[in-house]
Amino acid sequence: METDCVGPRKLGDLQLKIMKVLWARGRATVSEVQQDLDGAKALAYTTVATMLRKMESRGLVRHLSEGRTFIYEAAYEESSVSKNMADDLVERLFEGRLSSLVSHFLSTRDVSEEELDRLEKLVRKSKRSKGKQ
Amino acid sequence: METDCVGPRKLGDLQLKIMKVLWARGRATVSEVQQDLDGAKALAYTTVATMLRKMESRGLVRHLSEGRTFIYEAAYEESSVSKNMADDLVERLFEGRLSSLVSHFLSTRDVSEEELDRLEKLVRKSKRSKGKQ
DNA sequence: CATAATCTACTACTTTGGTAATACTACCTA
DNA sequence: TAGGTAGTATTACCAAAGTAGTAGATTATG
CATH class of the missing domain: 1.10.10.10 (Winged helix-like DNA-binding domain superfamily/Winged helix DNA-binding domain)
Structure with a gap:
């Protein structure tokens, strides 16, 4: 692979x-x-x-x-295609800032509580693994 | 407007x-x-x-x-165009799950610590405002 | 006034995506 | 073996995006 x-x-x-x-x-x-x-x-x-x-x-x-x-x-x-397509959009739309994308979503859509939980966990995990790197 | x-x-x-x-x-x-x-x-x-x-x-x-x-x-x-384009992609790619998109980003790109902080704040804020609704 | 610069309008061409009919071929079955 | 079935190949169209040349009108300028 x-x-x-x-x-x-x-x-x-x-x-x-x-x-x-x-x-x-x-x-x-x-x-x-x-x-x-x-x-x-x-x-x-x-x-x-x-x-x-x-x-x-x-x-x-x-x-x-x-x-x-x-x-x-x-x-x-x-995964490779998803990445490319998502990157492309974030690039074209938000100059590459993931947070802009997310902020956009959070403010324009009704994101469920479960989604928010999932998101929080994701970010925390990512921060942790980044911290001890 | x-x-x-x-x-x-x-x-x-x-x-x-x-x-x-x-x-x-x-x-x-x-x-x-x-x-x-x-x-x-x-x-x-x-x-x-x-x-x-x-x-x-x-x-x-x-x-x-x-x-x-x-x-x-x-x-x-x-904002309206950004929303539509982003929605479209998340729909097509991740069946509408914002967390899938984010998880994808977090795992395939090197997101900076500042970005992560921003993200965490965003999610927290969104959760708070959702809670007291 | 004559001419150059500036605009819009029209036309054209190339790709790519999407959709499908036709044609031809090979295979299976009654 | 004759005929339907299932496959690929070829051809054709349309629409949208992108790119631009040419034509014709208008305005500004020397």
Whole structure:
């Protein structure tokens, strides 16, 4: 599991959903992706196939053949993509300040108490591990 | 300054930069935007003008004429756009869980101690105000 | 007045994402 | 073996973002 940095900073809606399916399943055929994908409006089989091919040419996924069937898998880890996309946004929007993002969230959304607890714990833990470093 | 909710959930790079210029200046002509915009590679005047026209047709900005010159201004507040974009990402990436986002950041980036302090204060404050509600 | 500078309007082109129909091929089954 | 089924390949469209040239009008200036 290499550090395999880099990776995409932006993914379209469909592309991200497809990646999620692949991350969840490890590897999947076109029809498996298609099935896992549908929520309400099912996409045509060929739509999914085409998207996968485009994504492959962009290096987001790769495939191996099993008989005449393609088995796709993600070319990047989920954490790496999430990181990049989140970084990108915080960069573009808040000049890289995580606290600006959070403050924004806290002031514009109704964050539940459990969420707040989780957050507090996270920050504390992070501070601790930072302190003794 | 109405609550003017809604607003765009996604903005391209250039569009966001233009919005930032408008937010910073309040209102601006095409050439003002063009000037404020440049960082390294300057864009053609017409590029900026075209983009502004496209953005206007999408409702992101509006203009008023002063003589034959257009004065543009943002049609949405910065906070509202930031919120939408951030919400969109957290939705797409972390199923809406702010803590997942933060945890992600804390574990993948080197967040400074000051940032951590800021964060802790933010969360505490938010918890307090929530408690007595 | 003539000409240069400044504006908007229009047109155009390239990518990328999304969506899908068609076509062709291989395989399975009655 | 004939026909449906399941796969990939090819082709096509549309919309949005980004970039910019050209045209035409207006204003300022020498």
